Amino acid sequence: MKINQSIQTTPNFQVLSEDQIERIYFSALDVIETTGARFYHEEALELFKNSDAVITDENLVRVPTSLVERALQSHPNKITLMGRNGKRTVKLQKDEVAFGTGSDLPFTYDRETGERRRTCYQDVANAGKVIDHSENLDFMMSHGIVQDVPNPQTYDRHQFKAMVENCTKPFVITSVDGEGLQDQHKMACIIRGGEEEFKLNPMFVVYIEPISPLMNDRSAVEKLLYCAEHGIPCMYTPCPSSGATAPASLAGMLVQSLAETMMASVLTYLKNPGMPLIMGGVTTVLDMLTTTYSYGSPELSLASAANTDISKWLGLLMFSTGGCTDSKSLDEQAAIEASTSLYYAFLSGANLIHDVGYLDSGVNASLDSLVMCNEIIGMVKQIGKGICTEDDYLAWQLIDEVGPGGEYLTHDHTFQHWNEWFMPKLQDRSDYDTWVREGQKTMDIRIKEETNRILEEHKPEPLDDKVLEQINQVIDDAEKRHSK
Amino acid sequence: MADKLEQLSEKLVAGQIEDVQRLTKESLDEGMAADDVLQKGLFAGMDVVAQRFKNCEMFIPEVLRSAKAMQGAMDTLRPELTQAEADKAATVVMVTVEGDLHDIGKNLAGMMMEGSGFKVINMGIDKKPQEIVDAVKEHKPQILGMSALLTTTMPKMGETINALKEAGIRDQVKIMIGGAPVTEDFCDEIGADCYAPNAAIGVEKANALVSG
Numbered sequence: 111m112k113i114n115q116s117i118q119t120t121p122n123f124q125v126l127s128e129d130q131i132e133r134i135y136f137s138a139l140d141v142i143e144t145t146g147a148r149f150y151h152e153e154a155l156e157l158f159k160n161s162d163a164v165i166t167d168e169n170l171v172r173v174p175t176s177l178v179e180r181a182l183q184s185h186p187n188k189i190t191l192m193g194r195n196g197k198r199t200v201k202l203q204k205d206e207v208a209f210g211t212g213s214d215l216p217f218t219y220d221r222e223t224g225e226r227r228r229t230c231y232q233d234v235a236n237a238g239k240v241i242d243h244s245e246n247l248d249f250m251m252s253h254g255i256v257q258d259v260p261n262p263q264t265y266d267r268h269q270f271k272a273m274v275e276n277c278t279k280p281f282v283i284t285s286v287d288g289e290g291l292q293d294q295h296k297m298a299c300i301i302r303g304g305e306e307e308f309k310l311n312p313m314f315v316v317y318i319e320p321i322s323p324l325m326n327d328r329s330a331v332e333k334l335l336y337c338a339e340h341g342i343p344c345m346y347t348p349c350p351s352s353g354a355t356a357p358a359s360l361a362g363m364l365v366q367s368l369a370e371t372m373m374a375s376v377l378t379y380l381k382n383p384g385m386p387l388i389m390g391g392v393t394t395v396l397d398m399l400t401t402t403y404s405y406g407s408p409e410l411s412l413a414s415a416a417n418t419d420i421s422k423w424l425g426l427l428m429f430s431t432g433g434c435t436d437s438k439s440l441d442e443q444a445a446i447e448a449s450t451s452l453y454y455a456f457l458s459g460a461n462l463i464h465d466v467g468y469l470d471s472g473v474n475a476s477l478d479s480l481v482m483c484n485e486i487i488g489m490v491k492q493i494g495k496g497i498c499t500e501d502d503y504l505a506w507q508l509i510d511e512v513g514p515g516g517e518y519l520t521h522d523h524t525f526q527h528w529n530e531w532f533m534p535k536l537q538d539r540s541d542y543d544t545w546v547r548e549g550q551k552t553m554d555i556r557i558k559e560e561t562n563r564i565l566e567e568h569k570p571e572p573l574d575d576k577v578l579e580q581i582n583q584v585i586d587d588a589e590k591r592h593s594k
Numbered sequence: 595m596a597d598k599l600e601q602l603s604e605k606l607v608a609g610q611i612e613d614v615q616r617l618t619k620e621s622l623d624e625g626m627a628a629d630d631v632l633q634k635g636l637f638a639g640m641d642v643v644a645q646r647f648k649n650c651e652m653f654i655p656e657v658l659r660s661a662k663a664m665q666g667a668m669d670t671l672r673p674e675l676t677q678a679e680a681d682k683a684a685t686v687v688m689v690t691v692e693g694d695l696h697d698i699g700k701n702l703a704g705m706m707m708e709g710s711g712f713k714v715i716n717m718g719i720d721k722k723p724q725e726i727v728d729a730v731k732e733h734k735p736q737i738l739g740m741s742a743l744l745t746t747t748m749p750k751m752g753e754t755i756n757a758l759k760e761a762g763i764r765d766q767v768k769i770m771i772g773g774a775p776v777t778e779d780f781c782d783e784i785g786a787d788c789y790a791p792n793a794a795i796g797v798e799k800a801n802a803l804v805s806g
Contacts, residue, residue, distance in 0.1 A: 515719075517701055520662060525609075525655045533653075543778070543791035 120496040123457035125416040131423045134361060138368035139175045146172035147324040147373045151331035157380040173376050181379035182372065185387040187425045189343050191249065192311035194301050195278035195571065200248050202343075202388070202427045205459040207494075209452070209487050210249035211241060212434065212465035213284045213317065215475035218254055219439075221562075229254030229475055231272050236565055237467075238276025240480050243568040246487035247480065250277045251317070251464055252284065254475040263592050266290040267585045270297055274581070276570050281314035282345070282429075282464060288332030291316060293588050295342060300580045301573075309341045315388060315429075315462070316344035320370045322355040331377070338378035338385040345429040345462075346374035347390025351403045352413070354396040360413045367391045368420060388462070389421040390429035397436075405434040405471045406447030414451075415458035422459065430455045433466030433483040440478050440554060444469065448479070449486050456490045478554075481561045485536045492532035536560060598624070599635040606639030607646070609659030611666055618667040628674035632711075636667055640709055647794055654702070661709030684804040685735040689717040689726055691742050691750035696773075700741035703772060703793040710797045712737075723750065723757035730758065730767055736804050739796070740786075742773045751776075752784035768803045772796060 126134070148169050149155055158165055163173045191200035200208045218229045237253035256269040266285045273281055274297070285291040298313040299305050318333045320326050330346075337344040348367040350356030356363040371389050378385045394410035396403060404410065414430045421428035432455035437443035448466075455463045465472070466487075467480040497503075508523050518524050536556050538545060545551075551559075573581075598621055605613040621631045643660045646652040672680065688704040690697045697719045704714045715733050717726070730738055738758075742748045751771055758764040769786040781789035788803065790796035 515695075515697075517698055519654065519698065519702060520658045520705065525659055528653070528655045541774075541791040544795070 117499070118496065119498075120494055121457065123415070123454075123459075124419055125412065125458070126419040128423065131420050134364050134368060134420060135424070137365040138372060139178060141324075141365060141369040142173050142178060142372060143175065144172070145324065145369075146170045147320075147326060147370065149326045149331060149377070150328050151326070151335075153335060154326070154331045154377055157377065161376075161380050163376070171373070173373070178372050178376055181376040181383075182424060182426075184379050184383040185375065185385065185426060187427070189312065189315075189386045189388075189427065191280035191315065191343075192302075192313060193249075193277075193279040193281075194274060194313060194573070198311065200280045200462075202461045204422055206461060207456055207459060207463060208248035208461065209433070209456075209463045209466055209483075210247055210279075210282065211237060211251045211253045211480065212468050212472065213251035213253065213282070214255040215253060215468065215473060216255055216257070217470070217473055218475040221477070226474070228257045230258040231256045231268060233475060234269055234272035235276045236477060237475070237480065238273050239568050239570060240477050240561065240564055241279060242277040242570045243564045244480065244484040246484045246491065247279070247466065249280045249282060249462065249464075251282045253467055253477075253480075260589065261592050262286075264290070264585070264588045267293050267297070267588050270294045271581055271585060274298075274301070275573050275578070278571055280312075282317050282462065283314045284317045285333060287329040288336045289588075291333050291336050293584050295336075295340065297581045297584050300584075301577055305340065312343050312386075314343075315386075316342055317347065318344055318374075319347050319349055319390075320374070322348050322350040322370065323366055324370060324373075326373070326377075334374055334378055335381050338381035341382075341385060343386035343388065345388035345390040346371050347388075347392070347429055349392045349403070351394065351396035352409065353398065354401075356393075358395075360393070360409060360416070363393050363413060364417055364420065367393055367417065386427075388427040388429050389417065389424070391417050392431050392465070393417055394431075402436060402471050404436055405431075405465065405468055406436040406443070406451070408450065411451045411454040414460065415454050418455075418458040418460040427462075428458075428460040429462045429464060430458065430460030431465045432456070432463045433479070433486070434468035434472070435479075436471045438470050438474070440469065440476055440482065440557070444479065445482065445486075445553075448483055449490075452483065452486050453490050453493075456487075456494060477561050477565075478557045481564070482536070482553075482557050485534065488532055488534075495530075598626075599631065599638070602631070602635035603639035603642065606636060606660055606663050606667075607642050609656055609663055611659070611663040614663040615666050615670065618670050622670070622674055628671050629676075629679045631667075632671055632675070632679075636664055636671075637711060640664060640711065644710065644794070644797065657709065658702075658705055661705050664709050664711075683711055683713045684737065684800075685713045685715065685733055686737040686739055686800060687715045687717060687726075687729050687733055687735040688739040689721045689729070689741070690719040691726075691740055691747055691754060692720055692722045693750060694742050694744055694747035695719050696743035697741070699743070699773065699793070700739065703739060703741075703790065703796040706793045706797050707739075707800055710801065712800060723754040726754050727757050727761045727763070730763055731761070735767060737768045737770055737800055739770045739772070739800075741771070742776065745775045748773070748775055748780065751786065755785055770796065770799060770803065 162177045188203040190198045192198045233254040241247045241250045256265045259268045302308045348370045352363045393413035418428045432451035433448045435444040435447040466483045469476045602617040708714045771786045772790045
């Protein structure tokens with residue numbers, strides 16, 4: 111009989127100690143009490159005015175800690191997302207990790223001509239297909255931005271349709287403004303069978319961002335208030351560039367980001383307590399040679415993991431970043447940067463890890479990158495399985511049975527355990543001669559072939575005709591309103 | 595009857611050792627010819643295994659499980675086969691050459707050949723050229739499979755071939771070589787008949803050697 115055992119079933123990774131987290135948190139509260147944030151929205155200012163908050167200089171809002179702490183307590187610490195496939199697959203709760211794409215990339219390389227061109231409806235549809243097929247991608251953001259539609263003010267409804275027709279998994283959506291969000295919510299509720307059902311089984315999380323440092327524009331606030339009113343999960347995710355729109359010290363960037371997120375917590379609490387709020391932040395550096403907002407820096411991974419530590423301490427969920435690159439093509443740099451960020455984001459225990467498939471610092475979309483990252487995530491998740499040390503796994507009896515010079519290949523134990531390993535799909539482990547005989551295909555070629563195969567063969571479960579009709583109606587109505 | 599053989603093939607592919615054993619016995623008890631059981635049941639199944647392995651639909655532990663089932667069935671079948679039928683199976687002598695204690699690759703190749711119907715004699719590791727010559731004389735195999743993992747022990751394969759020449763029996767046996775540092779060029783250099791970069795190709799080439 112064993113006694114006093116503790117077992118670590120997964121690796122354990124932490125960047126910040128509790129004392130460090132508290133220092134960041136107290137500093138962020140100081141920022142909220144002394145500096146405050148600006149809100150460019152009348153209803154928001156009205157809500158603050160009727161609370162303990164103080165407004166000066168027309169729209170500069172400062173909030174006492176007592177109110178901030180009340181607001182922070184009001185958010186649920188668990189949300190389960192359900193795609194249109196009816197499966198509650200994405201569990202947002204402490205240390206549960208899901209991976210997905212980023213959104214709204216303006217460019218892509220045409221798969222036929224190789225030419226860099228603007229992303230269109232079909233690109234988003236294709237991304238949906240690839241995500242729907244990829245076992246390690248759990249949620250979808252649009253990947254590309256739909257630009258071949260009549261009106262840039264209503265593109266988001268078309269984008270939603272491209273996503274929902276091709277991907278049955280849950281989404282993180284973006285929207286033009288509050289009205290665009292409302293239309294997408296309407297479409298999701300049609301699929302879900304009503305607003306109350308959506309609340310129990312949300313089909314998406316809404317992506318909203320402040321403007322760092324400490325500014326909240328009209329459309330962001332509109333969306334926040336809509337989410338609060340309807341109980342829709344949303345993330346308020348700052349995109350500070352360290353050294354430009356946030357302090358160059360990572361701790362300072364985290365302090366500011368947390369202040370920005372907590373201001374959103376207070377606002378939604380004043381509107382309607384209980385909105386599921388997800389912390390976030392693409393917390394990275396401004397490259398001081400090129401002024402690029404870097405998607406491949408190690409600081410992005412480090413600051414994001416630290417931010418995740420903070421989120422867990424606060425009892426909030428976390429939207430993090432991985433699988434992206436500053437490289438212009440899917441090359442060695444892309445693979446290095448995507449692997450690094452995916453690995454650390456996973457280890458940190460962030461709940462939604464997005465931006466898989468971003469090339470060119472968040473400018474260029476790449477389906478091939480999604481396919482590559484699907485493989486990387488498989489490897490990363492394998493590391494997350496940790497080491498089991500139960501008797502059958504220690505296998506000393508087996509070692510004794512096989513003995514010096516023996517072999518394990520034909521043993522039942524091998525047959526029972528080998529498929530606990532990661533099986534690569536795209537990585538080549540063949541011998542040299544086989545590799546030559548099969549055409550000397552390098553990874554980039556194998557990735558392209560796999561992407562083409564998915565696009566050709568994968569048929570997502572079709573959307574019900576009647577539902578599609580209603581979705582088209584919502585889109586037509588929006589077009590009519592905006593053509594006036 | 596045909597149903598039973600089909601079932602036997604399926605169980606073999608699935609690596610159900612006991613079912614394969616049972617179905618083989620039942621087939622013989624029902625009066626089926628041993629050679630039919632072998633050809634239409636077991637070999638048919640192993641052909642599927644080989645194909646699936648090639649298509650990456652089956653993996654080594656599964657292939658070996660099928661091979662193990664095959665071996666069990668063969669033990670039951672062998673006494674029932676006529677001498678002519680039994681002689682159809684080619685013999686392979688497998689060995690790791692002198693100075694080398696590595697044998698997992700060679701054993702794997704041997705197991706997979708057994709699964710494909712070869713009679714495999716595994717000499718083990720660290721065998722001198724003369725010991726190998728003696729084994730070839732004794733077992734009269736159609737194929738001699740030699741393996742080395744180290745660049746330092748590779749030359750022993752050439753020395754063994756020379757020893758076979760000196761003994762005047764080089765022409766009586768086809769020689770296959772393998773091991774991580776071995777190449778096609780090296781195979782030509784030492785005068786072996788073929789080189790297999792992995793176990794599955796080893797089986798393929800062994801079949802080609804005995805049929806060609």
